[in-house]
Amino acid sequence: MSLGAHTFSFPIWVEFGNGKSDRVGELIDTKGWKTALIITDQGIRKAGILDIIETSIDDENITYDIYDNVKPNPTESMVSDALGVLESGDHDVVVAVGGGSVIDTAKCATLLKTNDLPLSEYEVNTPADVTAGTIEFQTHPLITIPTTAGTGSEVDYWAVITAEERQFKMAIGQPPLSPGGPYLGADISLVDPELTASLPPRQTAATGFDAFSHALENHVAAGAPELVKPYTRHVMGLVSTYLSDAYTTGNMQSREQLLFGSHMAGFCENYAGFGAIHSLAEVTGGMYPEIPHGEAIAVFTPPVMRYNLETHPARYAEVAEAVGVTTSGLSDLEAARRGVEAVETLIDSVDLPTSLEELGVDNGDLERIASKSLETIEIHDNPREADAADLLEITNSAY
Numbered sequence: 001m002s003l004g005a006h007t008f009s010f011p012i013w014v015e016f017g018n019g020k021s022d023r024v025g026e027l028i029d030t031k032g033w034k035t036a037l038i039i040t041d042q043g044i045r046k047a048g049i050l051d052i053i054e055t056s057i058d059d060e061n062i063t064y065d066i067y068d069n070v071k072p073n074p075t076e077s078m079v080s081d082a083l084g085v086l087e088s089g090d091h092d093v094v095v096a097v098g099g100g101s102v103i104d105t106a107k108c109a110t111l112l113k114t115n116d117l118p119l120s121e122y123e124v125n126t127p128a129d130v131t132a133g134t135i136e137f138q139t140h141p142l143i144t145i146p147t148t149a150g151t152g153s154e155v156d157y158w159a160v161i162t163a164e165e166r167q168f169k170m171a172i173g174q175p176p177l178s179p180g181g182p183y184l185g186a187d188i189s190l191v192d193p194e195l196t197a198s199l200p201p202r203q204t205a206a207t208g209f210d211a212f213s214h215a216l217e218n219h220v221a222a223g224a225p226e227l228v229k230p231y232t233r234h235v236m237g238l239v240s241t242y243l244s245d246a247y248t249t250g251n252m253q254s255r256e257q258l259l260f261g262s263h264m265a266g267f268c269e270n271y272a273g274f275g276a277i278h279s280l281a282e283v284t285g286g287m288y289p290e291i292p293h294g295e296a297i298a299v300f301t302p303p304v305m306r307y308n309l310e311t312h313p314a315r316y317a318e319v320a321e322a323v324g325v326t327t328s329g330l331s332d333l334e335a336a337r338r339g340v341e342a343v344e345t346l347i348d349s350v351d352l353p354t355s356l357e358e359l360g361v362d363n364g365d366l367e368r369i370a371s372k373s374l375e376t377i378e379i380h381d382n383p384r385e386a387d388a389a390d391l392l393e394i395t396n397s398a399y
């Protein structure tokens with residue numbers, strides 16, 4: 001089998017390991033930056049995580065301001081607020097400390113600091129949008145320090161921001177399209193498992209399952225390069241092995257494995273696409289901002305797997321194997337179906353919701369969820385084609 005041809009470009013400096021976030025001040029100094037804006041949320045501040053970052057920056061005599069008003073499922077107005085603070089001072093670098101919401105807000109603020117169009121002009125809805133080169137100038141310097149395991153946003157080229165008046169989660173982003181070309185993302189990423197220690201069980205479950213879904217969708221996506229598949233397989237195995245323990249006991253070794261997995265999945269996101277799980281979950285989250293992303297993901301995962309495996313049983317048999325199903329002697333289709341059951345067991349083991357009804361979604365909104373999903377970038381990479389009727393069937397079975 002041919003592995004195909006792909007171009008891999010990775011311009012982000014990454015350091016992974018316990019205590020790595022202590023290095024932030026030293027790295028800022030090494031780059032010659034003198035002033036910083038820390039973007040975070042109030043939960044991170046209350047958890048004491050920011051103290052580690054502030055101490056490290058103080059030690060190098062770097063001056064800094066803090067913007068700590070990011071909320072879950074960030075909106076265009078939150079990006080504008082953060083940008084306002086960034087533009088009001090002389091900040092050489094932005095340091096994003098938080099989960100996906102914080103990092104995505106920071107990414108978009110650094111984008112708009114150096115590029116002039118309104119945020120919605122950088123929205124990607126089709127594969128052609130991704131390669132259009134709309135981001136003209138390299139974004140303002142950014143260091144990402146994730147506190148969840150997680151979105152992988154610390155190391156990918158994408159951000160998700162809600163356009164409030166459209167009730168729609170915009171995918172914003174661009175990979176480097178030429179050597180040294182501009183991209184949306186970090187210059188440096190410090191990935192420190194110790195920062196995930198205080199994450200409460202419910203968020204541990206939701207963000208960890210989100211990481212699983214990234215690996216899953218990247219693995220089966222239409223056009224996913226073979227080169228990412230050893231990584232996606234490994235991440236699915238890591239999350240299915242360690243998520244339940246991290247959720248139940250908060251064990252640090254399990255948290256470390258999860259963060260490694262979410263980080264690796266974020267890397268894979270840059271080279272493979274998502275699919276109907278993310279498409280439907282993002283549309284639902286745009287309409288219901290109170291629903292955590294990972295919980296919507298958990299609800300849509302089994303029905304989308306069941307829909308896709310009918311036309312791509314071999315890919316889903318690989319998923320089954322990755323999550324520990326003994327597949328010898330089974331047909332691909334049978335193995336694929338057992339894989340869905342194993343994923344459902346994983347979801348149950350961490351008490352994630354299993355229906356849209358449980359999430360508080362109104363039955364009358366299902367048709368809109370299905371039809372709006374066709375406007376997302378993610379649906380283009382779903383391995384099996386899906387029209388509005390197919391997506392409605394999936395959405396109904398998720399209810």
Ligand SMILES: [Fe+2]
Pocket residue numbers: 151210211213214278293297
């Ligand atoms: Fe996700």
